[in-house]
Amino acid sequence: MAAQFRLPGTVEKFSTLIGHNSISSVLPEYDQSNMAVINSLATWLEDLDFRVQILPVENQPGKANLVATLGEDNGQGGGLVLSGHTDTVPCNPEKWQSDPFTLTERDNRFYGLGTCDMKGFFALVLDAVEQFRDAEFKQPLIVLATADEESSMSGARALAQQNALKMGKAAGTKKRYAVVGEPTSLRPIRMHKGIMMENVRVTGRAGHSSNPALGISAMDAMHSVMGELMTIRKDLAANFQNAHFAVQSPTMNLGCIHGGDNPNRICGNCELAFDLRALPGMSNDDLREEIRTRLTPIAQAHEVELEVEPLFPGVSPFETAESSAIVQACERLTSAKSEAVAFATEAPFLQELGIETLVLGPGNIDQAHQVDEYLAHDQIEPCVNLIAQLINEFCLS
Template identity: 55%
Template sequence: MPLPSFQEQFAALIAAPSVSCTQASLDQSNRAVIDLLAGWLGDLGFACEIQQVSPGKFNLLASYGSGPGGLVLAGHSDTVPFDEALWQSDPLKLSEIDGRWVGLGSCDMKGFFALVIEAVQPLLTQRFRQPLLILATCDEESSMAGARALADAGRPLGRAAVIGEPTGLRPIRLHKGIMMERIDILGRSGHSSDPGLGHSALEAMQDVMLELRGLRSQWQAEFNNAQFTVPQPTLNFGCIHGGDNPNRICGQCSLEFDLRPLPGMQPEALRAAIRQKLQPVAERHQVRIDFAPLFPSVAPFEQRADSELVRIAERLTGYTAASVAFATEAPYLQRLGCDTLVLGPGDIDCAHQPGEYLEMSRIEPTLRLLRELIGHYCLNPVGDGL
């Protein structure tokens, strides 16, 4: 039975719901997407391995050819949640509007897999001297559990990896990390008429925030990378909750914040600096302070500017490799020994938005680029040169 057409594959991926969300009521399995990809790739002769990461969540690693080296074309199979009322078309149906393919995941980034399959099909009559691996992960949009499971397993992949996140077909070799953290303060409530009856968690949190702002200033003075639009690390106070009534001393307060470190900044060292500041505040206010990540951190990412993959991508695209502010799965693939680059056809400005789209004018340039990369790493591998 012949494979569906490129457009039919693209549409089927969009139609398969795969929302990843920290809220259980919105979270969905990605199995339907993985099964589609495994079916199509299996029919093309790829060896397909499905890894269960957690109940309802799966990674796919499909390989064509064998041996060391080769190329990994990677992406995530999940999408963010969506509000259908804000879309002007059905988010789970591929629509062609003004030269764009519109649908949830068209840009970020299920559509990339259809492009990969379309790119590789005419090459399969040739001998693959080194393998091509196609990787689809789960839960990138929430916990990055799929990529972390892959990295923790420690199985080597290819010589080079390209992640098809939306970069407008410009190569990206750096991005900041992301840490999402939570601080809980447990004080003692009491009648507000006598401050001695309690220990205010809200006042303690005020001092915690002052300490965090001090650390932020310190880090921003110490670390700077002009390759980023925002060249310093950032720390954002995202939400705070505490207390229940004006006439009660606040007995509990929680703060959630995110910290985006630059390459060279280690998440555990940053957490250790924060903990060092929290203990004196706890003692001064006679409260208990708990500090923990909401999710495991994503490390900052940097691929050497003079690496083979960066030089090839710059030559093929005509753009100098640059940086982005958003985080990706790139650090996890690097841990597995891959030269890694982020390079895909979508535009980040429309990702996570109603009306997400892929410009149809990007389709042919993406197919040409993918075929060139497959040719270099799999068909005619030449070691560490151009």
Template identity: 50%
Template sequence: MEKLFKQRLHALIAEASVSCTLPSHDMSNRPIIDMLAGWLEQKNFTCRTQDIDANKANLIACLGSGEGGLVLSGHSDTVPFDESRWNSNPLAITEKDNRFYGLGTCDMKGFFAVILAAIDELKLDSSMLKKPLIVLATADEESSMSGARALCAADLHHSRYAIIGEPTGLVPIYMHKGIGMQRLNIKGQAGHSSNPSLGNNAIEAMHAAIADLLAFRRQLQEQHQNRAFDIATPTMNLGCIHGGDNPNRICGSCHLDFDLRPLPGMELDRIHGELNQRLQGIADKHGVELSLEKLFGGVEAFAQDKNSELVAWAQELSGHNPQTVAFATEAPFLKKLGMQTVVLGPGSIDQAHQPDEFLDFDQIKPAVAIVKSAIQRYCL
């Protein structure tokens, strides 16, 4: 099993599948989807490819029939990488210090190798299953979440339980914050800087808008708190700003990109509408054109009842109390399909999205054992 695990993990890592909002960095995930489908078809899974666009697809692989059962879900993409910052080849498995190094080892191609190892050890056959087992591999989790959004139209046999194998150190996660990314555009009027009356400075209007954004952040943090989170309030980060082109020209346009991470119970669309209404007052006051656009569809906050059957089982089996995290996952989309959902997988989020990403050896066998137990409980 160990040799086969390594071979599969190496094959998954070697096939680059970056998703990125920059087209120059974005890649197809179809080779990964085809690879997983091939492995699962050998184990008598019925595999269906759900097209997202010409280069992107989800995999929905099912063993068994009927309704209910278990979904094991992961995303097939990784973030972009700078090979010059790695101490080993990011697109190959390197064994060192009782770890597998490589891009996607923990976030989260390693989970697919764990699933396959669990299926091997159980020697699964469709005749053994009382409820179906579904393996999902999604596209673009690291960028647009387009794969997870498409799942909302998929037939998942009315599955009742879902485990998303994001790197949580095998700690069950029952709640996480959401994320929205927005761009504030301000259009003023360029002109010669020697005479301010010749133009309308977009940077000065942005200065007022930033002050209002920070006031809105304080308001949200006063109104919304959840002590289950390490950071108990919603957060807003002003990430990047661009405006103007020369010191001796009145700035004609400026835009600011920022993110917002709401707590469960806070709706992104409602926040967007409220914020847009507030900012229009600044546009009127400064005589500029102002627009607030979403950079992607956003991910709502996720909350599964801490006392639900799945979370209680995950706590008992893992030996860890359920926790919360600030990062977003595909969990809200699966929960929307009516499934009890928990985020639970090998590896640490601390190693994700950075050079020399790794998966500790000591996470692998416990992860396989958890997946085996989940299949036995909810499918056999």
């Protein structure tokens, strides 16, 4: 009998994953392929007898998702999905104390870009799975690795559209559960706000500023647009609250504005970009429609053209019921009550596939997207143990 392959140790897995530059960015000069991460994960998972699919993301050269399955998946649901993204945000290497693409240990921490958010999660998933080499899986274990979460979430969108997890919808279909391993300090998160980013473009007519009749000021119209958006913000705060969140109402941030070209010229064009973070139960599509409806009279009053368009497709608000088996299990195993957070994740896309989902992973969100990102050593063993307990409960029992 051939000798059984042994996966690299925890440190080596961390080091390999951190060493692959998989930055995703809306700016082409920073954007990188995630294929090196995908291929490393595929090799390790295949050595653990997973059936691995690498699914290129359409119209995204060099970007792919991975779906790896251990145990029989007959399309009738059941089992556990462990999900994470393979990309990172851009960084400023000159501001780091060590190379962000080289795993560095100091102060009982692993430093490196993606240690916390969230390549480290995959290394710990593999550590946990290795304990079950000879186990009989009654329900499938699925490891999901996605592309471009930090920029467009195009990977998760593609999986949702393809129904890549192929779960049936028949009456006998078992429930399937997922954990998205974003950094939550191993606290279960069962709801988060959505996010939409919109651009308002006002087109007037430039002219000499000595005579207002020679033009139509796009900036004057934008002043009214801003006033109406702030009124919408007040209305949303008055009408929608959720006490589970630290900021209990929806938020709207008027983020940037650009317009005009000279003080002595009537402004012909002006653009405003804003974000809106809706609570669970609210609809991004409904909010977009309300905003367009309420801004249309401003265009008519100022005799300008006004366009509202999304800067990206947005992420829906997310909520899983407190009574869900995955929420109950994670609350029991962590001795922590499930919570709500303001940041968005890929969880809503898994929900679209009918999977009851929770967000829970090692590391603190405060370290994500920061110089000298790290994962504390004291998160590692508890995370591996928790993942192993979830595998045992949802795949072996």
